[in-house]
Amino acid sequence: MEEHQVIIVGAGPSGAACAKALKEHAIDALVIEKEELPRPKICSGVLFGQTQVLLEKYFGTLPPGAVYCEPRTINASSIHEWDKEKGFLEYVWEIPKGGDSFPREYYNIWRSRFDQWLLEASGATYRESCIMQNYSSADDAIKLQVLRKDMTRIEKASKESAGQELCCTYLVGADGGNSRVRNLLDTSWAEASQVVIYQTYNRFSDPGTLQGGHWTVFFDRDIGDILCCVHRKDDFLTLCVGGFKERNLKNSMDLFKGFLSEQFKVVFSEEERVEGCVMRMAPPNLGSGNVLLAGEAAGLIYLNGEGISAAIDSGYRAGTAIARAIKEGADAAHLYKESMTDILEHCSACTQQMRFLVGQ
């Protein structure tokens, strides 16, 4: 059976940052990713100030030119909320953390390219199209059942031969907001309330009278239960609506588009792509024993869904905790939790300011 010291499930920012920390300590780690890379990821694709600071700190650099889209930068002061009575107001998407303020010039990026770049920059060994289905622990060994995603590409293979077992001492669940690792570890995860998000990429011939900052947020319960936003990326206006599970979000999207056309005279042409995801609103859980959780799988999210920085920071700290545990014979989960106080405090401060969650 194939063995590694650490297996990281998920090649998003938390998985890549975890792999980076382990690589720096020369620990053998494998990242497995269910999609083929570069994979699409529903996201506004904005690198907020703290994300930039963390990229410099852990990766020594910001992404290369090919990762960005136009407008390349978005100043914090040009992100707006639109209110029926008051018009355009400044909308705060990032707050200081523990007294630290961050750059207010944010970067507009394509997530598929960013995540691929970050994974390569981590120096990780990775396997794509590899889905973690299950794991079990016995005698300090964790066994994972994994499956190749695209079975049709495995010529004449039976379902059984496409499956495989991997073995590791430490497992990191960096598998995002619908985490399979957390689902197996934490029974309350399946019952947590769920927010569903739907995003479309629309070509347009006229941005109408939308404010020049290219990113506008709306709160309208007739359209969605949480915020809706419109954001420019290259030749597209990305439209995002979110709601609780029962909401028909296709209908919300139609209403949102109609509203933008009527109120701001936006002229849309083809809709190129549609993406969706489920996010669970559960309290943070950093894992236990030799199974650690990072990023969104751990429930770490900052203000209004900003999560790349929490993912990078927690992933890197999870990797560092494992490396220390291996070298010092200590408990990885304990070291990880000890290192995470500031991140948990910031998550809690952000949750209290998320106006669409208040009163839920």
Ligand SMILES: Cc1cc2nc3c(=O)[nH]c(=O)nc-3n(C[C@H](O)[C@H](O)[C@H](O)COP(=O)(O)OP(=O)(O)OC[C@H]3O[C@@H](n4cnc5c(N)ncnc54)[C@H](O)[C@@H]3O)c2cc1C
């Ligand atoms: C609509 C929307 C807009 C957002 N906009 C922003 C933004 O502009 N800026 C920002 O900072 N944050 C934003 N976020 C939040 C941010 O996208 C997430 O917090 C961040 O991606 C979390 O990173 P992660 O590494 O924890 O998980 P992910 O990025 O979700 O990565 C998890 C990876 O695990 C893989 N995976 C899942 N299950 C398995 C499995 N069983 N086996 C193998 N692999 C698996 C997935 O394919 C995926 O590649 C947004 C979120 C949403 C929903």
